Amino acid sequence: MAIRSLRIHPHDNVEVALTDLSTGEWIEADNERIRLLDDVPAKHKYAIKDFEVDADIIMYGVLVGKAVVPIRKGMLISTSNIRHASGEYRVSQRKTDWLRPDVSPWKERTFMGYHRADGSVGTRNYWLLIPLVFCENKNVSVIHETLVKELGYQREISPYGGLVRALKQRYHNGGNGDVLEPSIVDTVYDAPEDNVFGNVDGIKLLTHTLGCGGTKDDARTLCGLLAGYITHPNVAGATVLSLGCQNAQIPLLEAEIARRDAHFSKPLYLLEQQRIGNESELLRDAITKTFAGLAIANTCMRQPAPLSKLCLGLECGGSDGFSGISANPALGYVSDVLVSLGASVILSEFPELCGVEQELSDRCVDEDTADRFIQLMQTYQHRAEAVGSGFDSNPSAGNIRDGLITDAIKSAGAAKKGGTSPVEDVLDYPEKVSKPGLTLLCTPGSDIESTTAEVGSGATVVVFTTGLGTPTGNPIAPVVKVSTNTTLYEKMKDIIDLDAGPVIRGEETIEEAGERILEHVIQIASGGSMAKAEAGGHDDFIPWKRGISL
Structure with missing residues (x-):
């Protein structure tokens, strides 16, 4: 029987609906049966305990919100009953031990670069x-x-040239040109x-x-x-x-x-x-x-190179309630594999690290690196607050509609892209990556500004996870799109490269999805194929003018 809801971390007091759930349904959660008091759409959360006003909402094992009204067990968690909240953080003890993945299948692999x-x-x-x-x-x-x-x-000439020519012909013949037979709008390409x-x-x-x-x-x-x-x-x-x-x-x-x-x-x-x-x-x-x-x-030609020569940008946009449990952790596994092989990976979007600052700070290799991360986070937050905003303003309307109702919920899932390896370096925009391993780069959460920055810092391929869909690309680096759910993939195959939806259905493990992503990255890096954003000519380039952009 398919799992219908998921508690992500043992300490969580909410669960995520993996499919639409209805009022009155009984769900096995937290070692007991819970009767739902509301409809819970897929990607959204419901309470697995009673909450008093100001009680902590825990997800991914961290504080992601506070109850603003009493919430009964089985109720939908929404913007009407919780508000954004995140834990305090400071430079603390190093926690850099981690479980390296088995990279034996990848050690001798190369790409043509x-x-x-x-x-x-x-x-x-x-x-x-x-x-x-x-x-x-x-x-x-x-x-x-x-x-x-x-x-x-x-x-090629624009694939819409045939359509325009057909409309022009219809107009000259006295028609409106709004209804055309498919046969007369065939694309005409110039060789x-x-x-x-x-x-x-x-x-x-x-x-x-x-x-x-x-x-x-x-x-x-x-x-x-x-x-x-x-x-x-x-x-x-x-x-x-x-x-x-x-x-x-x-x-x-x-x-x-x-x-x-x-x-x-x-x-x-x-x-x-x-x-x-x-x-x-x-x-x-x-x-x-x-x-x-x-x-x-033109005298430079592709030659074999070890995977340690890759620099992978980790990006997400149009995120949804499945991002943190399918595509992002799968990309996190890719990150850990590449780090173990000696490659570089970049995790950016600082407003979307809100709530996991302590974990990331503790993962920094030394106190100086941890302190720089905290200083950059605090400076960014204070600048946002000075203009009447804050990291809590980060979630978009689409994020909220699809289950990411506080910035901390969104951030805790977004951070999964960075895997579990130690943080080797912390950079301010637009500094260049100079060390192998995981680097944190200060950028906005805005998709194109962040992708532009990651490539400017050295990313040679970007993997971009999305739950809602986006055509975002870059002029010089392939941007590979991974959907968090199969519905999106089937709807937007023209701009989405891979689907992490099988993870949600229990048909694929995080590791298996990650291996599939890495294989595709190697193929793209070698020039064997183009990312959908490349093929579509999505050459998006927006520099961050260091004002407040979330």
Whole structure:
């Protein structure tokens, strides 16, 4: 008989409904039969004991809320009867012992990657076009459009071109064009020219809205992020356009590149429009230099590399009440396997670590690392509170609708992506990962800002778990989507790569799901296939302007 509800941790006083439960049903929970007093939709929680006002709500073994009214055993837990609460935390004793997974099946495994001069290995080989200031967005877009079309990177005309042509024909014939026979909207593709540079995976844009106004710290942070992308293992070289008068100056970018790679040797072309003058001359110069750089980049070919050379970004978005019990712990298992093999993994989204600060702090390898994590968390929280918000504002409407009714509930499940290994390092945005093992990176919970930051810090592949669905991708790193439930996977197969739903149904263990994810990551890293976000052209890039973003 299928399990209908789950108590995640022995200390929990609520259970999660794995399927829709009805008022009056009897459920075996906490070694007794409990009669439900409310309908409990799948992904939501119900009380397995009576709560007085202000009583602690415990889930994942940690404090996730407080009762605001008396709650009877069997009642639905909702925003109307509990509020967000999380435990206090401080630097305490180290708890870095952990049970390493069996990695014998993976020890000799390799992926086919691009080996760089600094010893890193990329999973892709891209050329970047970057504006140092938003004033140059149009110019880099013109360069991109021209090179992509003429060098054979434009794989196809939009798949919706046939639809537009059919609508146009109907309009000219006097119809409204709102009802069309499927036969006349077939996609028409133009055969692209052969790719001139077969070893270069593409030419990517990093357009943005920053670089001019704001503080000097804003300019330095932007240059640090851009430097992270330029020095990234997935990047072969870059062309950077500067207007000339903005705060984000070329010397600042060069200094940030040197901080990340003192012996930087990739082709890099830095052009300043106000110095060159004529815009067409700027564009001709940029295109000519970029073509020469692409020829250099084309000499790099994939070669075998151990899995220790991977740097995996751990991300979640559009989370639901199943995230913390299927996809996230499966990804946590992947994290532990890669850490055991000597690879690097990045856990970010600091507003979504609220409530598990003590556990993560205790897992830091030394007190200095723990103290930095706590200081970054507290500073972030205080800044949020100063503008009338706080981490408790993090859950979205979709999160709440699908069972994540407090930030601490959401966070406790989100943190499962980081597995159980010690925390080797803690970084502030946009610092670069420099150590193997688990790194905590201070970023917002906002999906694209966080993914942008993880890649800027060195992630060569990102695994992104989702319960509600999202098309989020990145210009230079594959973003692999894992659904928490099969309903989502079946509905959005065009943007979801893998399904962790079998875990919910008891058809697969966390470890088995994790092994399936890791196999797919190796295939993606080797260029054997593309992540759905890659194939769909979801090249999302949003720098975090260090204001409050949750």
